[in-house]
Amino acid sequence: MILDTAMRLFRERGYAQTTMRAIAQEAGVALGNAYYYFDSKEHLIQEFYSGSQVQHRRAAARVLATETDFAARLRGTLHAGIEANDPYHAFAATFFKTAAEPSSPLSPFSAESAPARDASIALFREVVEGSTAKVPADLRDDLPELLWLAYLGVILYWVHDRSPGQAKTRLLIDRVVPLIDRALSLARMRVVRPVVREVIDLIRALRA
Amino acid sequence: MILDTAMRLFRERGYAQTTMRAIAQEAGVALGNAYYYFDSKEHLIQEFYSGSQVQHRRAAARVLATETDFAARLRGTLHAGIEANDPYHAFAATFFKTAAEPSSPLSPFSAESAPARDASIALFREVVEGSTAKVPADLRDDLPELLWLAYLGVILYWVHDRSPGQAKTRLLIDRVVPLIDRALSLARMRVVRPVVREVIDLIRALRA
DNA sequence: ATCAGGACTTGAACACGTTCAACAACGGGC
DNA sequence: GCCCGTTGTTGAACGTGTTCAAGTCCTGAT
Numbered sequence: 283m284i285l286d287t288a289m290r291l292f293r294e295r296g297y298a299q300t301t302m303r304a305i306a307q308e309a310g311v312a313l314g315n316a317y318y319y320f321d322s323k324e325h326l327i328q329e330f331y332s333g334s335q336v337q338h339r340r341a342a343a344r345v346l347a348t349e350t351d352f353a354a355r356l357r358g359t360l361h362a363g364i365e366a367n368d369p370y371h372a373f374a375a376t377f378f379k380t381a382a383e384p385s386s387p388l389s390p391f392s393a394e395s396a397p398a399r400d401a402s403i404a405l406f407r408e409v410v411e412g413s414t415a416k417v418p419a420d421l422r423d424d425l426p427e428l429l430w431l432a433y434l435g436v437i438l439y440w441v442h443d444r445s446p447g448q449a450k451t452r453l454l455i456d457r458v459v460p461l462i463d464r465a466l467s468l469a470r471m472r473v474v475r476p477v478v479r480e481v482i483d484l485i486r487a488l489r490a
Numbered sequence: 491m492i493l494d495t496a497m498r499l500f501r502e503r504g505y506a507q508t509t510m511r512a513i514a515q516e517a518g519v520a521l522g523n524a525y526y527y528f529d530s531k532e533h534l535i536q537e538f539y540s541g542s543q544v545q546h547r548r549a550a551a552r553v554l555a556t557e558t559d560f561a562a563r564l565r566g567t568l569h570a571g572i573e574a575n576d577p578y579h580a581f582a583a584t585f586f587k588t589a590a591e592p593s594s595p596l597s598p599f600s601a602e603s604a605p606a607r608d609a610s611i612a613l614f615r616e617v618v619e620g621s622t623a624k625v626p627a628d629l630r631d632d633l634p635e636l637l638w639l640a641y642l643g644v645i646l647y648w649v650h651d652r653s654p655g656q657a658k659t660r661l662l663i664d665r666v667v668p669l670i671d672r673a674l675s676l677a678r679m680r681v682v683r684p685v686v687r688e689v690i691d692l693i694r695a696l697r698a
Numbered sequence: 699a700t701c702a703g704g705a706c707t708t709g710a711a712c713a714c715g716t717t718c719a720a721c722a723a724c725g726g727g728c
Numbered sequence: 729g730c731c732c733g734t735t736g737t738t739g740a741a742c743g744t745g746t747t748c749a750a751g752t753c754c755t756g757a758t
Contacts, residue, residue: 302715312738314717319736323715375592382590384583384650391650439696442592442599450696457692464685471681477672484665488647488658510745520708522747531745 284309284316288326293369297327297376327377328388330370335398337366339405346408352415353463356429359409360455363433364440364448371440371448378441390434403430418469420482428485432462492517492524496534501577505535505584532588536596538578539585543606545574547613554616560623561671564637567617568663571641572648572656579648579656586649598642611638626677628690636693640670 287309291300302323306313320326345358367374380388387394407426410417417425436458440451469478495517499508510531514521528534553566575582588596595602615634618625625633644666648659677686 301713303713313715314739315737317716379587379591379594383587384652386587389650442597444592454692454696457688457695461685461688461692468682468685473679474676474682477669477676480665480669484662484669487665488662509743511743521745522709523707525746526706 284311284319285326285329289330292326292373297373324380324386324388327380328394330377331388331395332398334366334370335401338363339401341366342405346412350412350414352410352413352466353459355409355413356462357455357459359405360433360436360459361452363437364451364455367437367440368448374441378438399430402433403427406430406433415463415466416470417466418478421466421469421478424482424485429462432458492519492527493534493537497538500534500581505581532594532596535585535588536602539596539603540606542574542578543609546571547609549574550613554620558620558622560618560621560674561667563617563621564670565663565667567613568641568644568667569660571645572659572663575645575648576656582649586646607638610641611635614638614641623671623674624678625674626686629674629677629686632690632693637670640666 284305288300288305291305291308294300302316303313306316309316320329341362342359345362346355349355349358370377377388380386381390383389384391386392389395390399403426406429409429410422410425436451436455439454440448443451445451468474492513496508496513499513499516502508510524511521513534514524517524528537549570550567553570554563557563557566578585585596588594589598591597592599594600597603598607611634614637617637618630618633644659644663647662648656651659653659676682
């Protein structure tokens with residue numbers, strides 16, 4: 283109840299303009315009571331976070347069920363991602379503001395976000411494994427995480443995207459997916475191979 | 491005076507723990523007076539932003555003056571960047587938290603940040619143009635901005651880097667620079683050329 | 699010397715997120 | 729039916745960033 287009210291007000295007035303007092307009043311509870319259910323105003327966003335991940339999966343399911351072409355699957359999944367977050371674009375800025383802080387539990391790299399992160403990476407693993415693409419063996423393990431990182435990049439662009447209907451983000455997706463697809467082919471070439479090898483090694487070194 | 495005091499307190503106690511009242515008191519002025527010189531607490535950071543840019547340029551100057559090899563110049567400049575920000579690593583998190591918000595004047599993409607941004611891109615133009623590297627003509631225009639973006643990526647990683655002395659970020663730089671160098675060579679190959687062409691086109695389309 | 703007008707300074711007041719001690723409602727064990 | 733611990737609820741109070749009307753100080757023109 284409180285969460286729904288909060289989300290509605292966030293959408294209507296924006297995050298900063300929505301006071302905890304307004305949320306409490308609209309939800310018909312006392313101010314302090316909101317803090318019984320949510321640790322802070324920011325934690326209200328945390329709830330939205332997991333919800334959006336579920337939405338993403340749902341929106342991507344259709345494409346992943348029917349399509350086998352890698353590029354099409356990736357394209358569909360990326361579009362599904364921004365579609366799932368579309369209603370919240372206006373206040374997503376504030377959301378990512380707090381998410382950008384490393385110590386914040388809302389950070390996509392934080393321990394608290396691990397479930398949502400793992401679920402998201404798993405989604406991109408589905409993208410890869412359900413496709414007919416021939417991925418080099420050593421890339422196959424890390425590719426889902428790389429795609430997830432690319433997805434974060436898309437989201438980052440989307441948050442900053444002020445074009446009507448976020449048309450530019452859709453353009454970005456439509457044109458970047460073929461590039462990734464092509465890069466994946468190039469990754470099998472003899473000249474390019476060592477570079478790919480090094481990229482993989484570097485990522486593993488940084489993750490450790 | 492106020493700025494120096496604020497920066498010292500930020501370093502000592504962190505951003506959130508430093509109150510405007512504490513800054514005013516330590517600086518020997520009234521609370522409201524701080525707002526005569528700075529629009530907000532966040533704007534205090536804006537000042538640091540430009541200051542750090544100057545530090546970066548200073549720290550990079552030595553390498554850029556002596557070295558002509560592209561990889562060495564880039565490596566030196568990137569290292570100089572994190573060195574310049576090193577004293578502020580602890581509270582840089584908070585800094586980038588507000589910087590991540592698109593509407594914030596502190597965003598590296600905002601109009602208010604244009605001077606610092608342009609100065610930073612110009613620095614990477616120096617990296618390219620002072621080097622002996624053979625850069626394809628169509629890449630030459632956009633490469634500085636791409637390198638600046640890569641620098642932002644490094645900073646982003648650095649902010650999240652909890653390893654002692656931010657050793658991992660230094661590792662990232664040392665290993666990513668040769669990769670960029672190699673990629674630049676590959677960019678001249680006939681097979682790779684169309685991909686590079688498309689990347690450039692995409693960037694220009696997104697920027698417009 | 700005087701004065702006008704701007705530059706600077708002040709601290710009380712405001713709205714906000716958050717905390718907390720107190721209170722109410724509930725539910726299960728006897 | 730009564731008790732008591734848990735769960736839920738309340739609004740006053742605190743500390744915060746920020747605003748503002750009111751003051752003080754300075755500077756240059758007369």
